[in-house]
Amino acid sequence: MAGVRLVDLVKKFGNVVAVNHVSLDIKDGEFMTLLGPSGCGKTTTLRMIAGLEVPTEGEIYIGDRLVSSPSKGVFVPPEQRNIGMVFQNYAVWPHMTVFDNVAYPLKIRKVPKEEMRERVMRALEMVRLKGFENRYPHQLSGGQQQRVALARALVMEPEVMLLDEPLSNLDAKLREEMRFEIKELQKKLGVTIVYVTHDQAEAMAMSDRIAVMESGVVHQVGSPWDIYKRPADAFVAGFIGLANFLKFDDVKIEDDRAEVTLFGGRVKVTCAPPLKKDGELIFVVRPSEIDLLDKPEENTVPGKVLRATFLGDIIDYLVEVEGEKIRVQTKSTVMHREGEIVHLKITHGVLVRLTR
């Protein structure tokens, strides 16, 4: 088993910088997700680890082995990196049976027939495709094809597995099922996984750590908890979950906590301090971190309900407070009507940098 280390990685396509000085230290056996909107450079980063793209600058290590370094003239071709990869569109070979697809990496490695058969069947069992080995891909559903791709990546017992949006072509229900299956497999095998997705729920559910990317740079690396609860900057806060960005009047920052003053001094909130104290800060509050009260209390501010949407277990409001529109989500115990005056109580929040 091995970890993956990216050092100051840069990839340019012509004049376009797709990946801009990315450094990441992915630990042995870790499930690391590269998360970001399309075009953020996450897939390019993954393809550079695979060896399918040649970096413009920087270094890539798999375990202790340097596999890419333009400055040192090192480039190990993909077939010699011993990495398993699962592609977004499965890339299951249509002219081979399920068995032949999964056996291919072993055939290349000249594994003896008996052992090959045994290992292929074990891989197929792992992805719950036993009994399908003689089928052709066109006889399988999308979900089954993706399992074939997974088995093919697993069968060579790679040190590292790369998954490029493997679930995005599946329907919602199957997607959720496969999330847990992939996570289970990873736990069982202890393989290092680098996973690319634009789906934050997927990233939260599976990852040990998430690297949030945008425009070729990594904004933050951290556990799903940290990324959500302690976002480093406004982009991360906005990309992971819903967020209101509020300007504040004053702030006092201590080591483990901070206090912000909002709405002309009427509201004081104790919150988490920013991860980095330099640069312009903004106060982030999630819609679920605000309570709506009927009567004013200390530390509340009045607002008018512009829109109220009943979503079953929660109610989604848009409330106007001193010209600012604030999104609030409450449990559906009572429902305020549109036009009603409510009093907002901010219970939590976090200070983040406005820019990276």
Place this chain on the structure above:
Amino acid sequence: MERRMTFTQVMWLFSLVVLLVTIAYPLVMLIYKSLFGERGFGYAYKVILSDPNTWVYTLNTLKLAVVVTFFAVLIGVPLAFLVVRTDLPGRKIVRFLAVLPFILPPYVSAIAWIQLAAPYVGYINRIWQALGHSGNLVNIYSFPGLVLVMTLKFYVYVFLTVAAALEQMDPSLEEAARMSGANPFRVAKDVTIPLVTPSIASGALLAFVAACANFGIPALIGDRAHYYVLTTRIYSALSIPDLDKATAYSLLLVVLTGVALLIQKKSFGEKRYTTLTGKTVRPSVIALGRHKGLIAVLVFIFLTLTSVIPLASLFFSAFLKNLYSPLTSLSSFTLANFKFVLLQDETTTTALRTSVSSALIASTVVTLFGALLAYMIVKTNVKGRVFMDWLSSVPYALPGTVVGVAIILAFIKTPIFNTFWIIPFAYFVRYLSYGVRTTVGSLLQIDRTLEEASLMCGANWLTTMRNIVLPLIKPGLIAAWILVFMPTLSELTVSIIIYPPNHPTIGVATYNLMEEGQYTAAYALSAVVALVVIFAQLLVNKITGKMGARGL
């Protein structure tokens, strides 16, 4: 809605009658006459079985087509791979040069090679002799000459189908093999080649059919090499005239090409190998590395020899006073050949008029009637629309020579037969599928809801047609018109079989000039045709480029 039903019914009846009379009837006559010919029941088949020459011509056709197909694959596959999958410089030019011989009428290609490689007078042999050698280095009037000209024309089928397959193949299929540990050669062997094999087979079968069905090249080159194939023998049988023999040969030719087309349809229709993912993919490009320069030079030398030089020297020859004029003297060159064919000679000027008016009429009628058929096929559920679709495509799938014979058999006794009108009529039959296919393509792009939205806005069916459907398919109609106009303008294969004595076409006139030995005049006429065809092709590229992939 009531009105629409009756209108559709009238159009349905009209189309069905037209198709039955113009297409089904001649084809039925072809089969009928082969059974009940002028000399009694089954005579045609007796000819097939008893005359040893029949087998010679059939085997000649087969042998030629097989050898041509072999070389077409040998050239087309690597060239497609180089153009689509490598960083070969000038790939766009390579593509254009590869397709260039294909857009010229076959007889023009044949003539271009004849003036280049004919014994004694061809430039290659003149240079050879100028270097102090005696005799000829090459002789185009030979089996290898025939294979050369045909291969350079028909390898485009393999090239284009394989290039399309390579372009559409999902690159992650190959990347997955790399990640599995396969080196690039292994990837090519295990993934790329197996996946494009159906396309290679498909392109090869198309080249095979085209080689079997071609008339211009074996007529101009094969006959002088005493290499006779079915198409040229059908033509000579008709000039005797021996209709029974022509019918028998036609059926043999239909069997040969029909079997190949059926296999092609089956192998290509196989869904299993479809690797289209529906999203635009960037094919992965292989760096040729240090051999890049050498490969590029070889490719360009090949394409210069096959596409540029024959055409360039055809233009050059068109200005020659006569074939033996010394090339070093300026007085050997003249505009007289062009003046002769374009203005003076009665036959060629009549041919120009006949071909231009036939092409204008045929392309207009094909576009209009094709659009009508296409509308019924795509937008209605009238009875027999699948049959009508199929019927309209049959004459294009058949060899042109056979279509000509069928038209003779069916209409020889009608008043239109010995008039000018038989020519645009024959073109209509032969090229109807161009109009249908192109418009079907455009119509399929129009979602039903676009029309329904117009109906919901209160427009009736006719207004909807005029305001919604017609504007949307207009580019398709224009493309269909040009697609028919181009080949009919320079048509030879069908027209040489059915043309009335006083209405030769450009193709016929060119062929006759070559037969009569008026070579420089033939070169001038071919040069004009080549210019027009290349210009029209550029125009089509411009129009179809603007409308994207729609309908084509």
